[in-house]
Structures are given as structure tokens and as C-alpha cells.
Amino acid sequence: MAPRGPGLLVALLVLSLCALAASTKPSPCQCSRLSPQNRKNCGFPGITSDQCFAAGCCFDSNVAGVPWCFTPLPMQESEQCVMEVKSRKNCGYPGISQQDCASRKCCFSNTIPEVPWCFFPISVQDCHY
Structure with a gap:
């Protein structure tokens, strides 16, 4: 029977790194730019804002009938580029390269x-917790 030590150690390391990455508090833009009706639950009934942020999620209890602890928008290279897909206003053309887009000072x-x-x-001035 082969030793399990190295495999178990690698699995624990991967799980620890995943937990560390998930526990990063999202940026204000990742939270405030998500429409309340598009929120996906990230917590449990009675979760506190500290518990929610510790899980890497957003917290906003100002809107009734939607999750208060919710999954943030994906992080982008720049805070100015964090937005829902439906909020994107076209700055290029079909097939534009990342370099051509950047030369227009736009997000890609x-x-x-x-x-x-x-x-x-x-x-980013409109982003807040």
C-alpha cells in the first residue's frame, strides 16, 4: 500500500488556498453595481455582514425580497470595468483585439x-458598500 501523506498534503494545500481566495472581501464596485434582481444567494438566513464578507460575498440589507448576502460581480483588471454584462456600452467592433481596445482607453x-x-x-465614484 502506497503512503497517502504527500497526496493528502497537496489536497489540504489546495483547499486552504481556495478558502483564502474565497475569503477576500469583494470591492465596492463588485457589490454595488449588481442589480438586486440578479443577486445569487451566498449565505444563510440570519448571516451577518461580517460573516458574509468573510466568505468573500457582498452584503446589502437595504432591498427586501432579495438575498442580502450575494455573490459579487467578477473582478476585472480595473475597477472601472466591473459591471453587469447588460451595462456594457460597445467601444469597439466585432473581432477587436485587446490592444486596439486598450488604445481606445476601454475595457476588454x-x-x-x-x-x-x-x-x-x-x-468608480459611484461604488460604495
């Missing part, structure tokens, strides 16, 4: 098909 994300990949940034 090609992870979602059939939406603008090159889009105008939004001011």
Missing part, C-alpha cells in the same frame, strides 16, 4: 460570447 473581456468585448469604463 472576451469571456462571454455575443456581448461587447470592448466596452466603455464606468467611474
Whole structure:
């Protein structure tokens, strides 16, 4: 029978890194730019804001009937580029390269098909917890 020590150690290390990454408090833009009706629950009934943020989630109890602890928007290279897909305003053309998009001082994300990949940034002044 082979020793399990190294495999178990690697598994624990991976789990620890995942937990550490998930426990990073999201940026204000990742939370405030998500429409309440698009929130995906990230907590449990009675969760506190500290518990929610510790889990790497957003917390906002100002809107009734939607999750208060919810999954944040994905992080982008720049806070100005964090927004819901439906909020993207086209800044390019089909097939634009990341370099051409950057030369226009716009955001670029090609992870979602059939939406603008090159889009105008939004001011971060409106982001708050």
C-alpha cells in the first residue's frame, strides 16, 4: 500500500488556498453595481455582514425580497470595468483585439460570447458598500 501523506498534503494545500481566495472581501464596485434582481444567494438566513464578507460575498440589507448576502460581480483588471454584462456600452467592433481596445482607453473581456468585448469604463465614484 502506497503512503497517502504527500497526496493528502497537496489536497489540504489546495483547499486552504481556495478558502483564502474565497475569503477576500469583494470591492465596492463588485457589490454595488449588481442589480438586486440578479443577486445569487451566498449565505444563510440570519448571516451577518461580517460573516458574509468573510466568505468573500457582498452584503446589502437595504432591498427586501432579495438575498442580502450575494455573490459579487467578477473582478476585472480595473475597477472601472466591473459591471453587469447588460451595462456594457460597445467601444469597439466585432473581432477587436485587446490592444486596439486598450488604445481606445476601454475595457476588454472576451469571456462571454455575443456581448461587447470592448466596452466603455464606468467611474468608480459611484461604488460604495
